[in-house]
Amino acid sequence: MVSRISSDCGRELVVTLTAPVSGLHLNWLPVKDNRPKNLDLYTVRFPLPAITSILHRISGVFIFAGIFVLLWLLSESLTSESGFRNVQEWLAATPVKLVIWAILAGLLYHLIAGIKHLVMDMGIGETLEGANIAAKLVVVFSAIAIVLAGVWIW
Amino acid sequence: MVRNITNFGRNGVSDWVIQRVSAVILGVYFVGLLGFMLLSPDLGFAQWQALFSATWMRIASLAALLALCAHAWIGMWTVFTDYLTEYMLGPKGTVLRFVFQAASVLLIFVYLVWGVQILWGL
Numbered sequence: 001m002v003s004r005i006s007s008d009c010g011r012e013l014v015v016t017l018t019a020p021v022s023g024l025h026l027n028w029l030p031v032k033d034n035r036p037k038n039l040d041l042y043t044v045r046f047p048l049p050a051i052t053s054i055l056h057r058i059s060g061v062f063i064f065a066g067i068f069v070l071l072w073l074l075s076e077s078l079t080s081e082s083g084f085r086n087v088q089e090w091l092a093a094t095p096v097k098l099v100i101w102a103i104l105a106g107l108l109y110h111l112i113a114g115i116k117h118l119v120m121d122m123g124i125g126e127t128l129e130g131a132n133i134a135a136k137l138v139v140v141f142s143a144i145a146i147v148l149a150g151v152w153i154w
Numbered sequence: 155m156v157r158n159i160t161n162f163g164r165n166g167v168s169d170w171v172i173q174r175v176s177a178v179i180l181g182v183y184f185v186g187l188l189g190f191m192l193l194s195p196d197l198g199f200a201q202w203q204a205l206f207s208a209t210w211m212r213i214a215s216l217a218a219l220l221a222l223c224a225h226a227w228i229g230m231w232t233v234f235t236d237y238l239t240e241y242m243l244g245p246k247g248t249v250l251r252f253v254f255q256a257a258s259v260l261l262i263f264v265y266l267v268w269g270v271q272i273l274w275g276l
């Protein structure tokens with residue numbers, strides 16, 4: 001079925017199986033499994049595509065929470081002239097700037113890695129080499145975007 | 155056999171497609187909104203409110219809001235069903251997964267109602 005390994009070239013630990021096959025893990029349970037597990041993070045190799053993949057997941061969960069802050073700001077900024085000024089004032093404070101920068105960074109990263117994901121879903125660059133190049137592009141583009149977002153906020 | 159009933163669409167393929175369509179909608183919306191803010195450095199209240207009360211923008215914002223709800227539902231479901239499982243955590247895995255999914259669905263619902271209120275409560 002749908003799995004993350006398809007577009008990240010089998011290089012990540014997490015294999016996401018969606019509904020039709022997700023019951024499978026239940027079937028593993030009754031089997032007594034005595035094989036050694038190798039989940040020692042110091043011996044598992046984490047190539048770049050694995051890192052960009054897990055960061056995409058972490059950033060997704062992070063912005064899901066961050067939307068709360070964004071909706072709050074949007075709500076206040078649209079209520080009235082003075083609400084709008086309140087938001088401007090809040091955004092002038094460094095801690096608020098840091099929070100907004102973090103949310104924007106998460107969003108920009110998730111967006112750029114997400115675009116990579118969609119491109120690879122279309123079958124473009126679905127090779128070991130392609131995955132490595134794409135992961136590097138994601139790092140470079142999102143680093144630039146995140147720095148620019150910081151410049152914009154300050 | 156269907157064992158999992160908390161996913162968003164009817165099956166994994168429909169979830170997969172919905173997640174991709176919603177991703178594109180969200181991407182276009184956020185890039186557009188950021189672009190607008192970048193191109194209007196001395197944005198004032200009047201211009202800001204005019205933007206969000208325009209019908210086309212309400213359509214776009216509501217589309218983005220609905221896309222967000224579907225996208226986050228599927229996304230969080232995927233994450234929870236990967237880590238909060240019996241395989242990883244024993245019997246309490248199922249309970250924890252249910253609790254976390256219920257919490258995220260609740261938050262999604264709050265976003266939906268709140269978002270609609272922001273857009274139409276002007």
Ligand code: HEM
Pocket residue numbers: 004016056057058059060061063064065067110111112113114115117118173174177178180181182184222225226228229230232233
């Ligand atoms: C704005 C709010 C957004 C939120 C809260 C959000 C949240 C999430 C979450 C929690 C996941 C699950 C992560 C995983 O399974 O590893 C996810 C997956 C995904 N997101 Fe987003 N996302 C948002 C915007 C976007 C945008 C703008 C794109 C643009 C391309 C995007 C593209 C994707 C894709 C392609 C996946 C599927 C990943 C997979 O199948 O493994 N998302 N998102």
